[in-house]
Amino acid sequence: MDLDLDRHRRELHVHCYRMLASVPDAEDAVQETYLRAWRARESFDGEHLRAWLYRIATTVCIDVSRARARRGTEVSWLTPYPDPMLDAGQEPDALTVARETIELAFLVALQVLPPRQRAALLAREVLGLPAKETAEMIGISVAAANSALQRARETLRGHLPSHRDDWAARDPAPEEKELLERFIAAHEACDARAALAVAAQDIRVTMPPQPMCFDGLDALRPLLERAFGPERDGDWRLLPTGVNRMPAAASYLRRPGDTLFRPFKLDVLRVEGSEIAEITTFGWSWFAALGLPPTL
Incomplete structure (x- = not known):
């Protein structure tokens, strides 16, 4: 089966970066996503390629997050995401990428969340997925996904800067x-x-x-x-x-x-x-x- 994977690379890279807060780790995660996708290509039904790739990428990022050693409260692996990398190329779903804030304070706050809660919040609040698709992307039930989202929202509010009560992208002031x-x-x-x-x-x-x-x-x-x-x-x-x-x-x-x-x-x-x-x-x-x- 011929899978056109590369056209989704940039948005997957941003998604993995937001999950992991590291550009090198995001790059590794995308490569692993494509490797897993290629190995599982015979099980792909030929529809909804983007959703399938996001599901694989999210699983990869959850695996990476769980494997990391936590040291203190600071995100020692945090790296910047240069704007030229965000601006390079055009993706089919450019609107999705444009909606995503990757403000550093938000990324650091996200890392406080357990991996599944982090994935649930990004799926619902950033990618705009409904509960059913969120649950499918994470590999849990709809009830569990809704519960994870609620806990994530409550925790995140306590770690975001005081002037931000949302995670939508904003124009520079x-x-x-x-x-x-x-x-x-x-x-x-x-x-x-x-x-x-x-x-x-x-x-x-x-x-x-x-x-x-x-x-x-x-x-x-x-x-x-x-x-x-x-x-x-x-x-x-x-x-x-x-x-x-x-x-x-x-x-x-x-x-x-x-x-x-x-x-x-x-x-x-x-x-x-x-x-x-x-x-x-x-x-x-x-x-x-x-x-x-x-x-x-």
């Missing part, structure tokens, strides 16, 4: 672009006061896969003073970019004696109102996927 510009200007000027001025009082900074976490301005201030002070490692240049449909800044550092600014880190900003509520910092290895230059 004008304030986000302005705050990103101010964030970049403060860093390039090595102005700790200006950087603190755009941050919320209870700002949270995380650096996955490292377990470290900084909560509040008092915790952030020493970091900025060290990065921008007279003993700093060099000068900064930052480029605006987009990650997980969120504003982000790619930082380049020119160390003393060097003539080039070299990749250093990637900061993803979560904006709440007119302030930066959260910064998730990743390594520079994502610069190439973002189409950023290797040096400046």
Whole structure:
């Protein structure tokens, strides 16, 4: 049987990413999905290919989630999803992908849920599937799927940022672009006061896969003073970019004696109102996927 699998690859990749919060793990999950689909091709009835693939992919992701070792409350495997990867190519069901928010705070909240609850919530609230199809996708009864969804909703509300009571995609706010510009200007000027001025009082900074976490301005201030002070490692240049449909800044550092600014880190900003509520910092290895230059 000739199965046209590749036309569903992008939306399956996004689905697996949301289940697993990791681009490499999502890629592995899609490959495993296609392998299982090929092995089971004789049992496919020839209809509803997309639903069949989603069912296999969800099972793969549940298996991966159960196999993971949990360490603390932070999602150590969290990775960014560069916007150029989301924008690449066109899928038949582009609307489904467009509806999906992949905001980092939402992804982290999802990982708190048991795998089946996570799958039930994504199926109903993101993919828009009815209860019967949700149950089929997860491999449980309709009653169990409804129960899983209810528990997932209740748990998720306690872990989402206070300003978000839904998980629908949203258009970027004008304030986000302005705050990103101010964030970049403060860093390039090595102005700790200006950087603190755009941050919320209870700002949270995380650096996955490292377990470290900084909560509040008092915790952030020493970091900025060290990065921008007279003993700093060099000068900064930052480029605006987009990650997980969120504003982000790619930082380049020119160390003393060097003539080039070299990749250093990637900061993803979560904006709440007119302030930066959260910064998730990743390594520079994502610069190439973002189409950023290797040096400046």
